[in-house]
Amino acid sequence: MNVEINERLRRLLGTLSLQDISIMRLHSERLGDLPPQNIEVHLEWKQILADGDPFAINPETRVFRPKYELTIKQGENLFFRQTSVFVMAFSLKDAALFDEFWTDEELRKIFIEKQLRRINWPLFRQHVHDGMSRLGMPPIALPLLM
Secondary structure, eight states: OOHHHHHHHHHHHHTEEEEEEEEEEEEEEEOSOOOOTTSOOEEEEEEEEOTTOSEEEETTEEEEOEEEEEEEEETTEEEEEEEEEEEEEEEESOHHHHHHHHTOHHHHHHIIIIIIHHHHHHHHHHHHHHHHHHTTOOOOOOOSOO
């Protein structure tokens, strides 16, 4: 990122304060048996925001609902799928400035792809680990950040 976008991101982040993160949906699905440990598997994951995010629950609060999906497969054979949907409430220190920054498409994309992911990734990693364990599968440790 260039210096200008970094400064705008810093200012956007200065308008927000994380109030709460909670789980809206948590789903683990065993789709088959993992291959032996010496065979490489492929991880695919994505982050999606709900339509209309962030939405205002009052003039000083914005809510995001990021959804994370991960599949573990080898070739076309799926072994495991994890879906987690978070509800993240942010209080706004300066609603007008937040709204101004939020109209910047590039800044919005960076915030969603970088900041929301950094906040939620450790929680999602734990969901994958717990989901695999509960389903009797040897957990696969996800990278610290993807």
